[in-house]
Amino acid sequence: MKLATLDNGMPDGALVVVSADGSHYLPATAVAGTLQAAIESWATAEPALRALADRLAAGEGDGTDSASFAAPLPRAWQWLDGSAFRSHGELMETLFGTEPPPPGRPLMYQGLSHEFLSATADVPLPREEDGIDFEGEFGIITDFVPMGVTPDEAMAHIKLLVQINDWSLRAIAPIEMKTGFGWVQAKPACSFAPFAVTPDVLGDAWREGRVHLPLSVDWNGKRFGDALGGVMEFGFHELVAHAASTRSLCAGTIIGSGTVSNSNFREIGSSCIAERRGIEMLDEGKPSTQFMRFGDTVRMESRLPDGSVLFGAIDQKVVKG
Amino acid sequence: MKLATLDNGMPDGALVVVSADGSHYLPATAVAGTLQAAIESWATAEPALRALADRLAAGEGDGTDSASFAAPLPRAWQWLDGSAFRSHGELMETLFGTEPPPPGRPLMYQGLSHEFLSATADVPLPREEDGIDFEGEFGIITDFVPMGVTPDEAMAHIKLLVQINDWSLRAIAPIEMKTGFGWVQAKPACSFAPFAVTPDVLGDAWREGRVHLPLSVDWNGKRFGDALGGVMEFGFHELVAHAASTRSLCAGTIIGSGTVSNSNFREIGSSCIAERRGIEMLDEGKPSTQFMRFGDTVRMESRLPDGSVLFGAIDQKVVKG
Numbered sequence: 001m002k003l004a005t006l007d008n009g010m011p012d013g014a015l016v017v018v019s020a021d022g023s024h025y026l027p028a029t030a031v032a033g034t035l036q037a038a039i040e041s042w043a044t045a046e047p048a049l050r051a052l053a054d055r056l057a058a059g060e061g062d063g064t065d066s067a068s069f070a071a072p073l074p075r076a077w078q079w080l081d082g083s084a085f086r087s088h089g090e091l092m093e094t095l096f097g098t099e100p101p102p103p104g105r106p107l108m109y110q111g112l113s114h115e116f117l118s119a120t121a122d123v124p125l126p127r128e129e130d131g132i133d134f135e136g137e138f139g140i141i142t143d144f145v146p147m148g149v150t151p152d153e154a155m156a157h158i159k160l161l162v163q164i165n166d167w168s169l170r171a172i173a174p175i176e177m178k179t180g181f182g183w184v185q186a187k188p189a190c191s192f193a194p195f196a197v198t199p200d201v202l203g204d205a206w207r208e209g210r211v212h213l214p215l216s217v218d219w220n221g222k223r224f225g226d227a228l229g230g231v232m233e234f235g236f237h238e239l240v241a242h243a244a245s246t247r248s249l250c251a252g253t254i255i256g257s258g259t260v261s262n263s264n265f266r267e268i269g270s271s272c273i274a275e276r277r278g279i280e281m282l283d284e285g286k287p288s289t290q291f292m293r294f295g296d297t298v299r300m301e302s303r304l305p306d307g308s309v310l311f312g313a314i315d316q317k318v319v320k321g
Numbered sequence: 322m323k324l325a326t327l328d329n330g331m332p333d334g335a336l337v338v339v340s341a342d343g344s345h346y347l348p349a350t351a352v353a354g355t356l357q358a359a360i361e362s363w364a365t366a367e368p369a370l371r372a373l374a375d376r377l378a379a380g381e382g383d384g385t386d387s388a389s390f391a392a393p394l395p396r397a398w399q400w401l402d403g404s405a406f407r408s409h410g411e412l413m414e415t416l417f418g419t420e421p422p423p424p425g426r427p428l429m430y431q432g433l434s435h436e437f438l439s440a441t442a443d444v445p446l447p448r449e450e451d452g453i454d455f456e457g458e459f460g461i462i463t464d465f466v467p468m469g470v471t472p473d474e475a476m477a478h479i480k481l482l483v484q485i486n487d488w489s490l491r492a493i494a495p496i497e498m499k500t501g502f503g504w505v506q507a508k509p510a511c512s513f514a515p516f517a518v519t520p521d522v523l524g525d526a527w528r529e530g531r532v533h534l535p536l537s538v539d540w541n542g543k544r545f546g547d548a549l550g551g552v553m554e555f556g557f558h559e560l561v562a563h564a565a566s567t568r569s570l571c572a573g574t575i576i577g578s579g580t581v582s583n584s585n586f587r588e589i590g591s592s593c594i595a596e597r598r599g600i601e602m603l604d605e606g607k608p609s610t611q612f613m614r615f616g617d618t619v620r621m622e623s624r625l626p627d628g629s630v631l632f633g634a635i636d637q638k639v640v641k642g
Binding site: 078098101125169182184321 | 398399401404419420422423426428429430432433434435436437444445446447451468469474490493496498499500501502503504505506507509510563564566567568569571574642
């Protein structure tokens with residue numbers, strides 16, 4: 001089942017169910033006004049939403065217009081981003097001279113969640129010299145998770161999967177990182193692909209708490225990466241358990257994978273510019289690829305093995321904010 | 322003007338205006354259902370709320386019961402905590418062997434904001450061995466702040482002042498800090514004193530974006546500190562501008578001062594146990610004060626120079642969660 005949020009001018013938009021191919025939708029506000037409301041009462045909302053999905057499969061529904069979608073959750077009470085791809089982490093450690101994390105402990109920070117950008121919204125940022133970069137990620141949305149949940153127990157709390165562009169400002173990131181306090185200025189609002197999907201939509205591509213699919217990234221219309229999501233050092237269920245060690249997680253908590261990255265990045269490409277620059281530093285002694293300029297575009301999409309639409313595409317332009 | 326939130330069983334509670342001495346209140350839901358709603362429409366809400374405050378001053382209102390108050394914002398879309406007292410920062414740098422921050426740049430992290438504890442709620446935490454510590458802070462609540470605001474412009478966006486206990490788990494904090502990602506597990510939900518007050522209530526004690534009042538902290542009924550809030554290296558207006566450098570801030574953003582701390586901490590005491598342990602490390606070679614045990618209590622209160630009630634008191638017990 002695919003869910004999405006229509007931008008109706010309200011902060012949380014209006015919930016809709018979308019057909020498997022993303023071409024049609026039915027309003028779901030009779031079930032739950034918003035995706036946040038649905039995830040807060042998932043046990044009762046899910047079957048009613050699936051009934052709408054069945055009607056879409058039978059041919060009902062209105063045609064979708066990708067520009068009318070907000071982020072699945074246009075804002076959330078909690079956004080926690082991991083960094084679960086070791087090949088990315090190792091490169092960043094090389095680039096910034098930082099130490100590897102303690103073994104067995106996922107990396108995670110809490111980020112801006114009062115506003116998420118839609119898949120097609122322009123991205124307003126103040127300065128090119130901040131080092132504007134995209135970060136292609138997969139993510140999950142949980143229902144309420146009690147404090148102290150185990151990774152095995154956490155798996156059942158993963159209700160929806162999403163695809164994210166975690167915008168990053170690379171000139172600021174290492175300065176903030178060095179303080180140990182994590183990122184505030186270096187992490188403006190993320191963007192989301194339009195469709196949040198239940199794990200069953202992925203079939204075998206969802207296993208061990210990981211999305212076993214490539215994330216295709218195009219920068220200014222040119223392929224930049226096709227890294228695979230399945231090689232996360234920690235599965236999403238382990239990220240949920242890490243986050244819930246000393247807090248309960250509210251329904252609608254979003255957890256990100258961190259930049260999708262594979263150790264054969266020289267062949268398969270990258271999901272962020274910083275990684276390519278890290279490779280250039282390793283191979284050529286200094287980075288040659290520059291960060292984004294105002295007017296640059298980035299497109300990110302992950303499709304099912306048969307080529308069919310999954311989360312829909314992120315396709316955005318960076319503009320002077 | 323003092324505002325508070327009655328716990329009515331709903332996530333955001335119900336807004337009330339409280340008398341200057343905190344003894345009486347009038348419902349404010351006819352103006353705005355919640356404090357979040359009020360701060361989102363502050364220009365129109367404030368005069369209507371002040372009219373209720375005038376009626377309270379004239380003797381109207383029901384008697385308050387401190388146990389019925391939630392945190393002023395029982396949850397918020399954004400909680401950013403600074404660390405603006407250099408004497409605290411320097412001690413922590415000594416304790417953890419970390420470097421001082423770059424000159425002119427405030428320290429700040431984004432923390433858990435989907436749930437804030439009331440002033441009298443028990444504090445459920447999983448393990449004593451996590452190093453349970455309180456952190457007494459002042460804080461502010463903003464209306465909408467556009468990206469790129471200057472410190473001078475930011476001053477007018479500070480609509481309310483609050484008093485906070487930023488619960489911290491000291492055995493986890495340095496591990497997370499070393500990753501550069503900031504704190505997730507080390508920072509469970511904060512607690513708030515019951516009353517959010519407009520800056521004018523403080524008179525001369527609110528100047529240069531700082532709260533020039535002592536914060537009295539009692540641990541298990543014994544005075545632990547009376548540190549003054551006025552010596553922040555950066556005023557709250559500068560913290561707002563720092564936060565808004567690359568993002569706009571939603572109405573209802575809460576920004577904290579970090580642990581209130583003075584350089585004469587040996588005489589005036591501290592607002593967290595970690596600071597006292599840092600002093601013991603400096604003076605005696607090792608810390609002798611242990612962190613909190615289940616059943617321990619902490620009380621925090623800041624009063625006006627004439628002794629009158631300001632934010633009300635935080636008075637809590639730590640329990641096994």
